[in-house]
Amino acid sequence: MKTILLAKSSSGEPYKVEFIADGSSLRVFCHCQAGVLQQMCKHKLALIKGDTNMLFDPKHAALLSEVHAWSQFGELKVRTAEYEKKLKEIESAKEVFAKKEKSIKQEFARGLTRGFK
């Protein structure tokens, strides 16, 4: 099975996003700049998450629903949840490091201003 949806782009020209179900696997391709380099892009993620706001043609919402109903989609849903969880963990870790960095810099600057004890 193959379904091609059009995703909105900032340039105005929509990008094709292909969902291809083959046996038990489901592949997703996007024709945007990142997508053609097989990198993650917002178009793939939005459509996987069912965000119809990303659709260039609102009439494609029904097609997107069909793709979401494919038997292969369940696995992708689980993987997407894991992917987002991992990214969230990294974001939290980044915040912790950013705070640590700020505190180290403040402490050093204080030492330079008032003298180190």
Ligand SMILES: [Zn+2]
């Ligand atoms: Zn894309």
